[in-house]
Amino acid sequence: MKNKDVIKFGGMEVHFCLDANDTGNQITMFKCVISSGAKIAAPHYHKSFDETVYCLKGTVSYTVDGKAIELSPGDSLFIPRGTVHAFANKSNEAIEFICVINPGLMGPDYFYDIAAIINAGGPPDMMKLKDAMLSHGLVPVVG
Helix, strand or coil, X not given: CCCCCEEEECCEEEEEEECHHHHCCCCEEEEEEECCCCCXXXXXXXXXXXXXXXEEECCEEEEECCEEEEECCCCEEEECCCCCEEEECCCCCCEEEEEEEECCCCCHHHHHHHHHHHCCCCXXXXXXXXXXXXXXXXXXXXX
């Protein structure tokens, strides 16, 4: 299947491959491309869905429940719902990875909402980001 939506914000691209309509709400699947030095989401957890990540290019740096995990091409990681995690590109090159969300509760609308806030210009409105995350089942964790 060809990419559907490509959503760009803050040095990140999200390429949707499958959304809930394609899979009967079973999964959503998208590729993330993150440039070096991009600002990435704060630590968070998902209330109602699991996430599986598969690294395609570069080294993806994850923190899962306080533990640092480095993914290289071909490595995968399962993040159960309720598990606090964050990711970053600490390298000098773009990184790429596939995310599979199960069940397919998080779709392109989440990333469009985030992109609208990040791409508005100036520092992002942190309350709007938090509200967007919460409205799509992601819970930001501070500290």
